[in-house]
Amino acid sequence: MGEINLKRLVDFTFALLLILLLIPLLFILGFLIKLALGSPILFTQERPGLNGKLFTLYKFRSMSNQLDAQGNLLPDHIRLTYFGKLLRKFSLDELPQLFNVLKGDLSLVGPRPLLIEYLPLYTDEQAQRHLVKPGITGWAQVNGRNALTWEEKFKLDVWYVHHQTFLLDLKILLLTAMKVLKSEGINQAGSVTVEKFNGEIPSKREGNG
Numbered sequence: 602m603g604e605i606n607l608k609r610l611v612d613f614t615f616a617l618l619l620i621l622l623l624i625p626l627l628f629i630l631g632f633l634i635k636l637a638l639g640s641p642i643l644f645t646q647e648r649p650g651l652n653g654k655l656f657t658l659y660k661f662r663s664m665s666n667q668l669d670a671q672g673n674l675l676p677d678h679i680r681l682t683y684f685g686k687l688l689r690k691f692s693l694d695e696l697p698q699l700f701n702v703l704k705g706d707l708s709l710v711g712p713r714p715l716l717i718e719y720l721p722l723y724t725d726e727q728a729q730r731h732l733v734k735p736g737i738t739g740w741a742q743v744n745g746r747n748a749l750t751w752e753e754k755f756k757l758d759v760w761y762v763h764h765q766t767f768l769l770d771l772k773i774l775l776l777t778a779m780k781v782l783k784s785e786g787i788n789q790a791g792s793v794t795v796e797k798f799n800g801e802i803p804s805k806r807e808g809n810g
Contacts, residue, residue: 607767608708608767608770609705609708611709611767611770612702612707612708612709613702613703613705615709616699616700616702616703616709617703619699620699620700620703623696623699626696627696627697630661630688630693630696631661633684634661634662634684634688637682637684637685638662638663638664638665638666638682638684638685639665639666641662642661642662643659643660643661643662643697644659644660644661644662644663644664644694645657645658645659645660646658646660647717648714648715648716648717648735649714649715649717649720649731649735650706650707650714650731650734650735651731651732651733651734651735652731652732653720653731655717656701656704656706656714657706658698658701658706658707658714659697659698659700659701660694660695660697660698661688661693661694661695661696661697662685662694663681663682663684663685663686663688663689663694664677664680664681664682664685665680665682665685666680667679667680691781692781695737698737699737701737702737706734707734707735707736707737708733708734708735708736708737709736709737709738709770709774710736710737710738710739710769710770710773710774711733711734711735711736711739711761712730712731712733712735712736712739712740712741712758712761712762713735713736713738713739713741713742713758714735715798716797716798719798722798722799722800723755726755726759727755727758727759729758729759729762729763730755730758730759730762732762733761733762733765738773738774738777739757739758739761739773740757740758740760740761740769740773741753741754741757741758741761742773742777742780743773743776743777743780744757746780751798
């Protein structure tokens with residue numbers, strides 16, 4: 602059995618076992634989110650996966666849908682409730698992504714799936730993060746997570762692409778469990794969410810016309 606097929610078998614088996622084990626927690630969280638934030642319970646968004654192919658990512662909602670007088674969503678720090686902060690602190694909002702793993706959209710371990718709008722902004726090297734299936738957790742997540750700069754994250758993602766092994770994946774899963782328990786690197790300093798990626802460093806664009 603090839604390494605890719607073994608990875609898929611491990612992903613599917615562990616995701617199914619975790620879902621069966623966590624069914625009571627998933628229902629409880631869904632009920633609490635319904636009470637605290639209303640409908641929908643899930644946040645869904647199109648994200649690029651393996652080779653940039655789009656798929657629908659699932660997460661538990663952690664923000665309200667509060668609007669300003671003009672009908673625009675209020676800033677993240679206002680819409681992120683105390684309950685939502687707890688969901689993020691312990692990565693409980695990520696649990697529905699286990700269903701993405703079952704479907705084959707995600708792996709347990711791989712570069713995190715980012716926004717579609719970032720695709721044309723990557724350098725050739727950064728775009729290599731799409732040569733493997735994205736994951737619920739990854740090498741960047743256990744080496745700083747959202748406390749890292751975008752450049753640091755992408756370097757770690759690309760390093761993983763070229764050094765991926767079953768033992769490395771196992772190490773990342775164990776380190777992830779430790780990070781979640783310690784609630785490390787959830788947000789960037791001074792922000793409740795991650796600052797958007799705006800493209801490569803300007804000096805690197807020199808010579809492109």
